[in-house]
Amino acid sequence: xxxxxxxxxxxxxxxxxxxxxxxxxxxxxxxxxxxxxxxxxxxxxxxxxxxxxxxxxxxxxxxxxxxxxxxxxxxxxxxxxxxxxxxxxxxxxxxxxxxxxxxxxxxxxxxxxxxxxxxxxxxxxxxxxxxxxxxxxxxxxxxxxxxxxxxxxxxxxxxxxxxxxxxxxxxxxxxxxxxxxxxxxxxxxxxxxxxxxxxxxxxxxxxxxxxxxxxxxxxxxxxxxxxxxxxxxxxxxxxxxxxxxxxxxxxxxxxxxxxxxxxxxxxxxxxxxxxxxxxxxxxxxxxxxxxxxxxxxxxxxxxxxxxxxxxxxxxxxxxxxxxxxxxxxxxxxxxxxxxxxxxxxxxxxxxxxxxxxxxxxxxxxxxxxxxxxxxxxxxxxxxxxxxxxxxxxxxxxxxxxxxxxxxxxxxxxxxxxxxxxxxxxxxxxxxxxxx
Numbered sequence: 057x058x059x060x061x062x063x064x065x066x067x068x069x070x071x072x073x074x075x076x077x078x079x080x081x082x083x084x085x086x087x088x089x090x091x092x093x094x095x096x097x098x099x100x101x102x103x104x105x106x107x108x109x110x111x112x113x114x115x116x117x118x119x120x121x122x123x124x125x126x127x128x129x130x131x132x133x134x135x136x137x138x139x140x141x142x143x144x145x146x147x148x149x150x151x152x153x154x155x156x157x158x159x160x161x162x163x164x165x166x167x168x169x170x171x172x173x174x175x176x177x178x179x180x181x182x183x184x185x186x187x188x189x190x191x192x193x194x195x196x197x198x199x200x201x202x203x204x205x206x207x208x209x210x211x212x213x214x215x216x217x218x219x220x221x222x223x224x225x226x227x228x229x230x231x232x233x234x235x236x237x238x239x240x241x242x243x244x245x246x247x248x249x250x251x252x253x254x255x256x257x258x259x260x261x262x263x264x265x266x267x268x269x270x271x272x273x274x275x276x277x278x279x280x281x282x283x284x285x286x287x288x289x290x291x292x293x294x295x296x297x298x299x300x301x302x303x304x305x306x307x308x309x310x311x312x313x314x315x316x317x318x319x320x321x322x323x324x325x326x327x328x329x330x331x332x333x334x335x336x337x338x339x340x341x342x343x344x345x346x347x348x349x350x351x352x353x354x355x356x357x358x359x360x361x362x363x364x365x366x367x368x369x370x371x372x373x374x375x376x377x378x379x380x381x382x383x384x385x386x387x388x389x390x391x392x393x394x395x396x397x398x399x400x401x402x403x404x405x406x407x408x409x410x411x412x413x414x415x416x417x418x419x420x421x422x423x424x425x426x427x428x429x430x431x432x433x434x435x436x437x438x439x440x441x442x443x444x445x446x447x448x449x450x451x452x453x454x455x456x457x458x459x460x461x462x463x464x465x466x467x468x469x470x471x472x473x474x475x476x477x478x479x480x481x482x483x484x485x486x487x488x489x490x491x
Contacts, residue, residue, distance in 0.1 A: 077304060078485045081294055083199045083478050089285040090202050093275055097198045100276020106193060107187045109380040114183035121176020124169040127161040158348035163370070166337040171330040178327050185316045185323070192316075192486050199482055201271045204476045205286045207468055208264040214464045215253070215260035221457055222246070222253040250261035290471040291479060292429065295422045301415050307488040308411055314489040325474055328396050332389035338382040341374035407487075414484050421477040435466040 084090040098104055137149040162169050226246035232238040268286070272279040312318055351364035441457040445451035485491040 057236065077296075077300065077307075077483070078490055081296075082482060082485060082491070083203060086291045086293070087203070087206075087288070089287075090199065093202055093277070093282070094195060094198050096277050097194050098191060101194050101274055102276075103190050104187075105293065107190050109238075111180075111183050111187060114180045118176040118180040121143060121173050121179075124172035127159060129156070129157075129159050131157045149350040154351060156348065156350040158346055158350075160347075160371070161345045162342070164343040166340050166342075168334045168337050171333050175327060175330050178323050178330070182320055182327075184322050185320050189316050192491070195491070196479075196482060196486065198271075198275060200475065200479055201274070202286065203290050203471075203478065205264070205267045205271055205282075206288065206290055207471045207475070208260070208267050209283075209286050210289065210464070210468055210471070212257070212264045214461070214468065215257040217464075219250070219253040219257045221461075222250045226250050226399065228260035279487045281325050289467065290474045290478075293425065293474050293481075295425060295477070296418065296481075298419060301419055301422075304415060304484065304488060305411075307490065308408065310408055311488040315407060315487075318400065318403055319408065321403050322345060323394065324396040325393065325400060328389060328393035332386065332393055335382060335385035335389045339375055339378065341372050344371045344373070345369075346371050372445060411487060414480070414487060418477075418480050418484055421473075425470075425473045425477045428470040432463075432466050432470040435463045439463045 073382075079085075084094060093430065107224060134154045136152055136154065138152045226243070226249070229246045231242055233240050233243060268279050268283055272282045275282070345368075349364075349366045357423060399463040439456075439459045442456050446453055446456045482491065
């Protein structure tokens, strides 16, 4: 089945849809004010601020790793009192200054110094990928929470209207009792309905304020500013048809190649290759160039110099036996490398399965949303008819209030379905690298 879908996708690759399959379909395209919130979140969200610290730390490690191939300058000065063991004159201790100044440059370490430097570069790239992953999660969270905030605001408004209607009905019933047209016991049901609607209103308002505060804190905005943006409704969505969904298979290879987690696996493989290279060459001789100035002893006043000399040349260091440290480190590096290569293969397989599941879920969410949209359309038609009947005095005003309430609740349920569909669509776009 998949080869056929790939063929279909390739044939559609020249279409405008395949060129940019999610153009105008993502949440921020449908709700323009969301773009300001996303922009604010990318700068002010706590997770993004923490990533700045992490990247700065990684940059520091990268700079430190470069030192592996850079020259080093070392100096050592010591002030002490010396007395020759064979001193027979009894002159006693004399003040001395001992110093050593050395400039050293690695010349040939079998590529291990270069590997150490590259480790810093690779780890920095890993942190940048982590930042991209976090940014994608922040983006998804903001999209979902802001759409939920819009609907929560509508629920609060609808709950307040329901409470107002319940109070009005209770007051009317109370007037009927006072006029002798109803028994006093009949008010109980209306009182309970008012209390229930009041509780629902408080819950809806509390839910909205909680969502507002959490999202404002998350994106680094004030609740008042965010509340002013959470207006309107989650608009109707252009649902992808089955052929369009199947055409997304053409992006699988590109998505795997560009997926941050797969790229991290590739970097992990390279990191372990460098560690293996360093471990394998641990016992080989290393050559450094040195330039220095040294003195075994110098009078404090500088009048007498004993064994003061300058030097330059090559220094060869060779660890002949390290207690099997090299063997252990090599085994460890080989095992880590094999595990990293296996993790990459498994990651690619899981990603393919994830793509397939996401596309199936997108298809299901699309079908569910289509049903809700039909229900909403029916509710809209019914509301229009009731309004016409009330206008022509064929139905009481209370019928319009009930129809309006039914329509508002249906609209809220439909928007919940729109959010579910848009969440899935956004996830597909992100996973396929098209977000």
